Structures are given as C-alpha cells and as structure tokens.
Amino acid sequence: MERETQDDAEDKRDASLIDDQxxxxxxxxxxxxxxxxxxxxxxxxxxxxxxxDWLPPMxxxxxxxxxxxxxxxxxxxxxxxxxPTGFLHVGSARTFIFNWLYARHNGGTMVLRIDDTDVERNxxxxxxxxxEGLRWLGLSWDEEYKQSERLAIHRQIxxxxxxKGLAYRDFTPAHAGDTxxxxxxxxxxxxxxxxxxxxxxxxxxxxxxxxxxxxxxVPRETEPQIRFVDSVYGxxxxxxxxxxxxxxxxxxxxxxxxxASCADDADLGMDHIxxxxxxxxxxxxxxxxxxxxxVTPPEFAHLPLLVAPDGTKLSKRRHGPVVSxxxxxxxxxxxxxxxxxxxxxxxxxxxxxxxxSRQELIDAFxxxxxxxxxxxxxxxxxxxxxxxxxxxKAIWLNAEHIRALSxxxxxxxxxxxxxxxxxxxxxxxxxxxxxxxQERIKLLSDVLTGADFFFVDQLPPYDNAELVPQKGxxxxxxxxxxxxxxxxxxTDFKHDALDQALRAAAQELGLKAGQMFxxxxxAVCGRKNAPPLFETLxxxxxxxxxxxxxxxxxxxx
RNA sequence: GUCCCCGUCGUCUAGCCCGGCCUAGGACAUCGCCCUUUCACGGCGGUAACACGGGUUCAAAUCCCGUCGGGGACGCCA
Numbered sequence: 001m002e003r004e005t006q007d008d009a010e011d012k013r014d015a016s017l018i019d020d021q022x023x024x025x026x027x028x029x030x031x032x033x034x035x036x037x038x039x040x041x042x043x044x045x046x047x048x049x050x051x052x053d054w055l056p057p058m059x060x061x062x063x064x065x066x067x068x069x070x071x072x073x074x075x076x077x078x079x080x081x082x083x084p085t086g087f088l089h090v091g092s093a094r095t096f097i098f099n100w101l102y103a104r105h106n107g108g109t110m111v112l113r114i115d116d117t118d119v120e121r122n123x124x125x126x127x128x129x130x131x132e133g134l135r136w137l138g139l140s141w142d143e144e145y146k147q148s149e150r151l152a153i154h155r156q157i158x159x160x161x162x163x164k165g166l167a168y169r170d171f172t173p174a175h176a177g178d179t180x181x182x183x184x185x186x187x188x189x190x191x192x193x194x195x196x197x198x199x200x201x202x203x204x205x206x207x208x209x210x211x212x213x214x215x216x217x218v219p220r221e222t223e224p225q226i227r228f229v230d231s232v233y234g235x236x237x238x239x240x241x242x243x244x245x246x247x248x249x250x251x252x253x254x255x256x257x258x259x260a261s262c263a264d265d266a267d268l269g270m271d272h273i274x275x276x277x278x279x280x281x282x283x284x285x286x287x288x289x290x291x292x293x294x295v296t297p298p299e300f301a302h303l304p305l306l307v308a309p310d311g312t313k314l315s316k317r318r319h320g321p322v323v324s325x326x327x328x329x330x331x332x333x334x335x336x337x338x339x340x341x342x343x344x345x346x347x348x349x350x351x352x353x354x355x356x357s358r359q360e361l362i363d364a365f366x367x368x369x370x371x372x373x374x375x376x377x378x379x380x381x382x383x384x385x386x387x388x389x390x391x392x393k394a395i396w397l398n399a400e401h402i403r404a405l406s407x408x409x410x411x412x413x414x415x416x417x418x419x420x421x422x423x424x425x426x427x428x429x430x431x432x433x434x435x436x437x438q439e440r441i442k443l444l445s446d447v448l449t450g451a452d453f454f455f456v457d458q459l460p461p462y463d464n465a466e467l468v469p470q471k472g473x474x475x476x477x478x479x480x481x482x483x484x485x486x487x488x489x490x491t492d493f494k495h496d497a498l499d500q501a502l503r504a505a506a507q508e509l510g511l512k513a514g515q516m517f518x519x520x521x522x523a524v525c526g527r528k529n530a531p532p533l534f535e536t537l538x539x540x541x542x543x544x545x546x547x548x549x550x551x552x553x554x555x556x557x
Numbered sequence: 558g559u560c561c562c563c564g565u566c567g568u569c570u571a572g573c574c575c576g577g578c579c580u581a582g583g584a585c586a587u588c589g590c591c592c593u594u595u596c597a598c599g600g601c602g603g604u605a606a607c608a609c610g611g612g613u614u615c616a617a618a619u620c621c622c623g624u625c626g627g628g629g630a631c632g633c634c635a
Contacts, residue, residue: 083635118634174633187559187631213633233562234574242560242631250633257635281561281630304563311627341569344584348570352583371563371570374628378568378586393569393585403598440597450596502594517594529596 076108076271080141081261083115084126088133088325090377091276091306091314094342098303099274100139101343101365111268112141116148117260133325138335145268147260154255157263157293158214158248166219166292167248169202169212170194174251190215190245214249216288226284231272231301231367238284246285258282262289270298274367277302277374278313301367304346305374314377322379322389331390332417332443337401341394345375355400387442399442410434414447421448423455432539436531454539459526459548464555466522469515476511478556480519483509485549493542498534523552 080096082088103110112134116122134141147154161167172191195217206212220240227237248259255263265273280302290297308314314323321327328338340356348371349356349364356364378391387395402410411427411434418425425433433454441450453459467477483505491501506516517533524545530536537545 081635085635115635121634170633172633211633215633236561238561244631246631247633252633254633256633261635276629277562278629279635284561302562305628307628309568313629344569346569350571352571354569354584373563375570376568391568391585396585437597439599506594512594514594521595525595527595531596533594 076103076106077111077269078103078108078272078274079111079113079265079268079270081113081115081147081264081275082130083118083121083257084123084130085118085121086126086316087129089314089316089323090325090328090342091323092130093133093137093325094306094345095275095303096134096139097137097339097342098347098365098370100141101362102272102274102367103142104362105365108271109143110141111143111145111270113145113264113268114147115257115261116146117151117154117254117257119148119254129324129326133329136325136329136335137339139339143268145264147264150260150264150267151255153267154260154263155249155253157266158255158259160294161216161248161289161292162214164292165217167214167216168195168197168245169206170215170245170247171197171205171210171212173211174213187242188244189218189241195245211251213247213251215245215247216285216292218243218245218288226287228283228287228297228300230280230283231299232304232370233277233280233302233372236280236283238281243284243288248289258285258289262286262293265298266290266293266295272299272301274301274303277305301370304371306345306377307374309376309378309381311374311376319379319381322377328390328394332445333394333398334401334405334413334444337398338394340401341391341397344393344397345377346371355397355404395442402441402444403439405438407431407434407438410438413444417444417447418455425455429454429539436535436539440531453525453527453530459551462522462526466528467519467552467556469511469518472511472515474556476515477519478553479509480511480516481523481549481553481556484516484520484523485546485553488537488542488545488549493538493545495534495538498537502534519552520549524548 078099080092080099082092082096100110102108114127114130116127158167170191172194194215218240224240225237226240226243227235229235246258247256249255264270283300283302287297306314308319312318316323325338329335336358339358340361343356343361343365344354347365347369350369351364353360353364378393380388405413408431411430414434415425415427415430418430433451437447437451441447464474467481468474469476469480484502487501487505488498491497502516502520503513506513509516518528521530521533521536522528524536524540540548
C-alpha cells in the first residue's frame with residue numbers, strides 16, 4: 001500500500017517536471033537574449049577593440065555575468081553539454097542523468113548547453129534527436145543555452161588570456177586532416193618558431209591579414225605539475241611537459257571546444273563539472289584555461305565510460321542502434337526503467353537496491369557512489385528479437401517497473417502502441433487485458449505479441465498439432481472442443497462459473513483438467529502460452545470464443 | 558609512441574579509503590526443484606569471481622612494488 005502511494009506521488013512529480021521543461025523551452029529565446037545583452041560593460045578584462053587587433057570587431061557589447069565562477073556550495077549549478085553532431089547516445093543520457101540527479105539531490109540548477117561550435121558537423125536532425133531523447137526520459141532542466149550564440153564571450157576570454165601573454169598566435173597553416181602526428185616520436189608540444197614570436201612581429205603579421213590559430217602558452221617552467229582532485233578519481237596530476245600548446249581559437253576565429261567550454265562554464269557559474277572519463281586528461285588543459293582567465297576552476301567529477309561487450313567505447317558506427325536512446329523508447333522501454341538501468345551502470349546506492357523510482361534515485365544519489373571502472377552495456381550485436389538485443393538486466397528492470405505500475409497507468413501507456421499497430425480497443429477492454437498481461441510482458445511492445453488474440457478478428461493460422469493435449473491425440477482434442485462448445489454455450493462467462501463448468505466437463509470426459517484446457521486455450525488464443533484461461537474467456541466473450549472453437553473443430557476435420 | 562585511468566562471478570555490483578566479522582554478499586543471466594490448467598509471477602537451491610607475481614603483517618580482496626591485460630586522451634573535433 002505504502003509503496004503504491006509513493007509511486008503515485010512520484011508520477012505526479014514527474015508530470016510536473018515535464019511541464020517545467022516545456023516552460024523552459026518556450027522561454028529559451030528570452031533567456032538567451034538576456035544573456036547576450038550589453039549589461040556589464042565594465043567587466044574587468046573587457047577592453048576596447050583596436051583596428052589592428054586580431055579579434056573580430058564584434059565583441060564590443062559582450063559581457064561576463066558578474067560573480068561568475070563557483071558560487072556557494074549550497075545550490076550547485078551543473079550542466080549537460082552535448083554537441084549536436086549525432087543522435088542522443090546512451091552514454092550522454094547517463095551523463096545527463098547523473099548531473100540531473102546531483103542537481104535535484106542538492107536543490108541545485110540543471111543547465112542544458114548545446115555545444116555547437118563545430119559548424120561543419122552540426123545538424124538539425126541531431127539537435128532534435130537530443131531534445132527528443134531528453135523529452136522521453138522526462139527529465140527537466142532549468143536553463144538552456146546555445147554556445148554558438150555566446151561566441152563573443154568566448155572570444156573575450158581568449159583575448160584576456162592573450163593580453164596577459166598566456167596565449168600566442170600560431171601562423172602555421174592548419175593541418176589537412178592528416179594523422180601522422182601521433183605515433184611519432186613522443187608528444188608534440190608546439191609548432192617551432194611560433195611560441196617565441198615577438199609580440200610586434202605577431203601583431204604585424206596579424207594586421208597583414210595572415211591567418212592564425214590562437215594557442216595557449218602552456219607554462220612549462222613555472223608550473224611543472226598541474227594538480228586537481230577529482231570527486232570520483234581522486235588526486236590527479238600531470239606534468240606540463242606532457243601538455244601540448246592546445247588551440248583556443250581556430251583560424252576562422254571560432255573557439256575550440258576547450259575554450260568555449262571553459263569560458264561558458266566560468267560565465268555560467270558552473271560549480272561541478274560531471275562528465276565522461278574521456279575528458280579526464282583534458283581537465284588539465286581546462287584548469288590552465290580557468291586559471292589564465294583568472295577564475296577559480298570548478299570541481300570535477302568524471303564518470304566511468306560505458307563500453308560495449310567488446311570493451312571499446314560505444315559508438316554508433318561500430319555498435320549500431322543499441323547506443324541510441326530512442327531505440328530503447330521505440331522498443332518499449334519505460335523511461336523510468338531505462339533511467340534506473342543507466343544509473344546502475346557505474347553507480348550504486350551501496351545497499352543492494354536495484355529497482356528504484358526516480359525519487360529514490362534522487363534521494364540516494366551521491367558522487368561517492370560512483371565507480372571508477374568502465375561498465376559494459378551487455379547487448380548482443382545482431383539479434384532477431386529485442387529481448388535478445390538488449391542488456392538482460394535492462395529488460396528485467398523494465399519488467400519490474402511495468403509490474404509496479406497501476407493497471408490504469410499501464411493501460412494508458414499500452415494504448416498508443418496498440419492503436420499505432422492498427423487495432424481498435426476501448427479503454428474498458430484494454431483495462432481488462434492489461435490486468436492479464438501485466439506480469440507477463442517485459443517490454444511495452446510485447447503487448448502486440450502477447451495479447452494480439454484479444455485485438456484481431458481472425459486468429460492467424462496455427463498448427464493443428466498445438467490443439468492436441470498432453471498424452472492425447474487428435475480425437476481427444478476434437479472430443480474436448482465439442483464438449484467445450486456445448487458447455488460454453490450455456491455457461492455464464494464469468495471466471496467462477498467457467499471454472500466450475502469446464503472442470504466438471506473434464507471429469508465427465510475422464511480427462512485431467514489440463515488436458516481439457518489446452519485445446520480450448522489454443523483454439524481461442526492460437527497458441528499454448530497465454531494468460532489464464534477463464535479470465536481470457538471472460539474478456540473474449542461468448543461469441544468470439546464459440547466462433548474460434550468452431551473454427552478449430554473444422555480445422556481438425 | 559607519450560601521458561592518464563582502470564582490473565571482484567559471463568554481466569552490473571557490495572566489500573577496498575579505516576587490513577581480521579570474506580570458507581567474498583546481492584542482482585541479472587543460466588541450470589535444477591517447488592507452486593501451477595499453459596505461460597508468467599512467486600518461492601527454494603546449484604554452477605560461477607578477488608588478473609598474476611612479489612613484498613609488508615600474527616593476518617591482505619583490502620596496504621606497497623612490479624608484471625600483464627583493458628580502456629581513454631594526445632586535432633585549428635567535441
């Protein structure tokens with residue numbers, strides 16, 4: 001009882017979260033407008049642009065939010081920052097979820113930031129896939145930004161770093177996508193001649209219009225080790241001798257990921273960066289950027305990677321649609337079950353709980369519960385049925401969540417699937433059917449294979465042999481069906497009455513109950529495995545039942 | 558190649574920080590039994606792991622070193 005109440009409360013909560021999300025989306029433009037308005041013109045490192053400056057003349061009206069940088073620890077601000085270069089990936093979804101859990105657990109703010117500075121690779125389709133996936137998960141965010149609308153901030157910070165002498169122009173022509181850089185003799189650190197170029201010479205070439213990238217001047221003498229404490233991986237350090245002079249701005253003046261990400265994290269006041277472990281070694285660069293910009297770096301928490309059964313990072317190219325969030329939706333997963341599953345990959349509540357509601361996850365979540373070893377998503381590469389494709393634990397959890405739903409709720413979720421498959425059912429009948437299949441389906445879409453005989457007029461063809469009961473023959477099947485036809489014509493179609501009448505009939509024929517029920521079950525369901533017989537007959541009704549029994553008798557003759 | 562990270566049942570994990578309660582616990586999957594009109598649910602039980610080698614210690618899954626194995630990062634991608 002208590003559990004049900006809890007779940008109901010949870011459902012309401014989820015619904016309101018979704019509403020929030022819609023509200024946020026609709027005020028998106030407003031927010032963005034506010035952010036890029038010319039407010040704090042006296043920001044400390046904003047400076048007038050001169051004609052021979054290397055910066056484009058569009059930064060004049062930009063700002064950094066005052067008080068940027070980590071704010072009080074009480075209401076943490078966290079973000080999820082996908083780049084719209086592909087569909088929403090399960091690994092990204094988990095990153096979103098962990099950020100969301102952290103924010104909700106601590107009463108903080110969840111920011112969604114679209115990292116779209118790579119104009120070449122961005123696609124509309126990808127952007128909508130991300131929103132579609134997040135909408136399905138039913139998790140909300142509180143603020144939303146687009147990096148491409150914040151370029152001025154990125155350039156401004158790049159400029160500040162440059163003015164401090166912590167970055168330099170690199171006039172080396174861009175590499176044309178070759179890969180011979182790695183595998184050579186050790187780490188590449190910088191292009192010869194560029195790091196040492198005098199300011200005057202650099203200014204001259206820039207003024208002459210020569211294209212260049214802006215590189216960070218990694219301080220190798222003064223700061224030989226970069227250190228930070230990761231909330232998951234603990235103390236980390238790396239020698240600056242192993243960090244190359246990475247780019248801040250490309251020669252087309254677009255910021256690189258490192259710059260844009262850090263500039264926005266600083267400007268948006270992010271407190272805790274929770275992201276995939278593939279960024280762990282990038283973090284040293286990020287710390288360099290924050291410090292060069294005069295900002296205290298945020299906290300970092302890196303998440304173990306989600307890997308395929310072959311041990312490699314999940315990728316669509318290699319592993320196919322199982323890495324896309326919408327695949328799970330389309331296969332009939334409940335979003336709450338999917339979220340639950342993802343949470344258990346690399347995190348544990350430490351008390352052996354597995355099936356958890358959203359609220360339970362929020363309550364139990366902490367960064368201390370995150371593991372360090374990569375987690376395998378145990379899917380099968382190519383498979384015939386969804387059940388064989390997906391991680392068995394995900395399927396099991398989904399079944400658990402399905403069973404935990406109220407009949408009403410489950411019926412509501414099943415209805416659209418049934419309708420979309422072209423069947424028409426009334427809500428009342430759907431409710432009856434739902435009761436019968438709730439503990440028998442593992443995916444929502446199983447309703448189509450497990451309850452099809454309730455929806456169709458004509459049963460699909462089945463093998464006559466199925467009608468033959470255990471330790472019986474065709475004659476017995478026929479005898480049973482004829483008896484059933486007779487009995488069912490005059491029995492009340494209610495569970496108890498059917499139970500009594502059919503058992504009595506079995507006795508009359510000198511058969512075991514099972515031998516009596518089997519042919520009837522197959523005749524009305526078209527297969528052996530089905531929900532309990534009497535309830536099924538009750539839902540099907542007398543007309544359909546008799547008609548199908550008649551059909552079976554004819555088949556046998 | 559260089560740097561970083563990781564290594565408990567097939568898979569997800571508890572235990573590791575603060576050595577003894579660990580003859581290593583739970584879950585999924587798998588196998589068997591029970592319940593039962595089939596299926597499912599449920600119940601009970603089985604198989605199954607501390608990567609390896611050295612230390613330290615009365616005592617190590619837990620601490621130290623090494624080896625091996627796996628992953629990630631090294632772009633004017635993110």
